[in-house]
Structures are given as structure tokens and as C-alpha cells.
Amino acid sequence: MMNLLRLIRGRSASAPVARERLQILLAHERGLRGQPELLGLLRTEILAVVSRHVVLDPEKVVVRMERGKHVSTLEVDIEVPNGFERSLAAAG
């Protein structure tokens, strides 16, 4: 009945568009919520693990999350100073 009405009314039935746009947007925003905490945690733990073996500048550890429609990617970018092999050997 409602669908039939919408068909007849055609253009004026903008509510379904509103509904769909909201559903897509909120699914995305709910995913982002709490993410800063997750990324912070990941960053701290990755830093701790790598620092056990390599001397690192904590500022040079970047953890980033990109959310795509189907898959998301986690990007970890760690800048390691030259000559880190030596510190590895020394540690070993």
C-alpha cells in the first residue's frame, strides 16, 4: 500500500532516499566511533614490541586505519634509523 502510494506520488517520496542515506552514513560513523582509542592502543603495543629490538623514535611510529566499503586496511608506518642492524646484533 505504502509502496503503491510512493509509486503514484513519484518524486515527492524523498523519505526512502533519506532513510537509505542515513543507514549508509551511520554504519560508517558507528565504525569510526571508538577508533581513536583502538589506534592508540595498537600504536602503544606495536611501539613496545619493536622497541625491544630496535631503538626507535616514538614520534616516527604512525598507525592509520582506512575504512573502505568492503575491506578496511590497517597501515603501520615505522621509521627506523640507519644502522639499526648493529643495535639488533648488540641486543642478540
Place this chain on the structure above:
Amino acid sequence: MAKVLVVTSGKGGVGKTTSTAALGAALAQMGEKVVVIDFDVGLRNLDLVMGAERRVVFDLINVVQGVAKLSQALIRDKRLENLWLLPASQTRDKDALTDEGVGKIIADLRINFDWILCDSPAGIERGATLAMRYADEAVIVTNPEVSSVRDSDRIIGMLDSKTVKAERGERVEKHVLITRYDSARAARGEMLGIDDILEILATPLLGIIPESQDVLRASNVGSPVTLNNAASAPARAYMDAVRRLMGETVTMMVPVERKGLMNRLLRRRAA
């Protein structure tokens, strides 16, 4: 036992203050002892909507800072003897509102009142987070409009993480109150329907307040709509909402303005 209820929305202009006044008055009309607190520091309006604007001497910030006693700042309603107002400050810096200060006031009010209604400012800043901080229950005021629904979703997320209850691992009981609803436009597909909003927000419905001239008329004269015209469609919708808050099961209807139009039964129950 006292209940702390925050009336919130994220978005401005959806009817938080009007709804706080109407729900507060309706609870008082049913014999409950009620205090409504305006958390909108710098832009207070609850006093105006309730017709108490010329009786404000001390405010919330005065009490937080110890300048005035709580009993000095509380304003008793002239029509309902068990309804009180704690106004916001009009001029002071909103940073003067502290978590501890608000906590102390709420704790003190719990002793003497059945209901403490916190009228939240718009936004997600300090005033809004402090208004919800000590809440047991929340009324999320939502218009059938995309930006309002989006902001309500954000506020629901905050109620589930930033309140004292949430931090203790408990839940703030949440209700959606849909305001400015036009059932004719919704039926034509021009406006988000009740089902759409509830499905998206996944939160139980407390009531549907129809778009109505009575709401504006009531705030014009400084009287909560449930007092100003108890027979009007929005007043009846607020009274029903309050019965649901008090645990009654009331059939959900969209009250209509004119006679001759059939009330639409939605066969849905408030949780």
C-alpha cells in the same frame, strides 16, 4: 527513589527545552515532585518557556561556586506546587560548570525529588556531556529529518560510553521522543516515518509529538503545553509519554489536530 532523566538531542532546535518543560509539568500534574534543570549556560531558555524568567535570582553556576545555596536558587512553579526550576546562568563562563559541582547538586536533589530532569544544551561539548553525566534515563528528542537522526545516533553513542552509569558497566535507559511529526507528510513519503527512525536508531519509542501550533502558543505565553492546553494534541502526546516513563503501558498513537481525522494506531508498545 529519585530518577535523573536527561533530555538531549545533539542537534539544536528540535524541541529539547519545550519537551523538558512539558514532561516536567506533566509529571508534576500526575503528583510527582519534579525539578527541571537548565544546563544551557550562557543561553538559558527553560525559565522563559516555563514563564519564570522574571523570578530568577540565583542560578546553577552560583550554586556550583558556593555563592548561593541550592534552596535559594530553586524557583517554585506558580501553577504547580510540586514543580521546581533550577535556571542556568545567562552570563557566566560555561567552564564554571564542573563535574564535581554538578554531581553534588544532583546528589542533593535526589534526596528531595522524585524526578530530576536535565535540559541539555545542543552540541556535544561540556554542557551537553555534564547534562547526561549522572542520568539514569535519557529522552532523545528527534525530528523526522536526516540531520536530527544522525545527531541522535551520535548522542546515543555518548550515553553508552560517557555517563557514570556506562562507566560502571550499567546502562542508561534510553527513549526516543519524536517531535514535530506530521503524519500526513510521512504517509506521502515526504518525511521519514516512525518505523524508519526507530529502525535506524534501534532505540524504543517514548512518544510522538505532532507538529502543532499549540506548542508555539504555549511557549509564547510561558506555560508548558500540558498546562496551557491539556486537551491539545501535543499535550495529550506528552501526557502519554509521561505515563510510559512511569511504567504504564499506553497504546502508541499519533494524536491529530482536527476532529474527523482518525487517530492512527501504530500498535507499538513503548519499552
